[in-house]
């Protein structure tokens with residue numbers, strides 16, 4: 001099944017030069033697609049377009065087999081595709097870690113008990129139970145990064161969109177993150193500047209350059225699926 005199909009997507013921020021100039025790619029079930037590209041190439045912009053936080057100026061976004069255009073179209077997309085933002089402070093806003101992780105499940109209609117059980121399950125999976133009752137804004141950068149992943153996983157998304165997930169992580173936590181992500185069944189898009197991390201996880205790699213996506217040099221060593229550009 002094709003989870004995302006971006007076709008010839010163009011995008012520019014108001015009054016700025018185009019960031020995306022015909023970006024196309026597909027994400028299929030079971031894939032871990034790495035996207036690389038220089039600073040400012042538009043990788044975070046691409047992820048934001050996928051979940052409707054930005055709208056393309058031209059082109060099509062098809063997600064979970066339906067074209068998505070209006071805000072209402074993206075509500076379902078945001079339930080099924082969890083975006084871990086590059087900056088954890090864009091994502092964490094509750095007083096405690098447990099409340100931040102429970103926020104998504106509660107928003108999806110789970111009872112308080114169900115949400116709290118989900119919090120414990122996800123924090124245990126990530127070995128983060130020791131952070132459960134900590135005040136979120138007093139966490140270290142790496143701790144916040146792991147909590148944002150927990151908050152997204154708590155919503156059991158079908159697709160994970162990870163924007164620089166290793167930022168601020170030490171070697172031990174990066175290795176643990178690799179293990180966790182390898183063990184997850186979800187398809188994912190991994191935006192990362194870390195070639196080692198990409199090599200360990202990606203089943204396919206693309207590079208965003210000049211506003212379009214193309215095959216990455218490291219792709220030769222990987223198992224490849226349908227690459228559209």
Ligand SMILES: Nc1ncnc2c1ncn2[C@@H]1O[C@H](COP(=O)(O)OP(=O)(O)OP(=O)(O)O)[C@@H](O)[C@H]1O
Nearest residue numbers: 013014016019037038039040041042043044045046
């Ligand atoms: N809200 C905004 N308003 C105007 N320009 C923006 C905005 N957000 C990003 N940009 C610009 O759009 C371009 C693409 O930014 P984006 O964050 O998508 O790049 P990126 O590839 O994720 O970069 P990095 O690797 O540094 O994280 C950059 O030139 C950036 O300065």
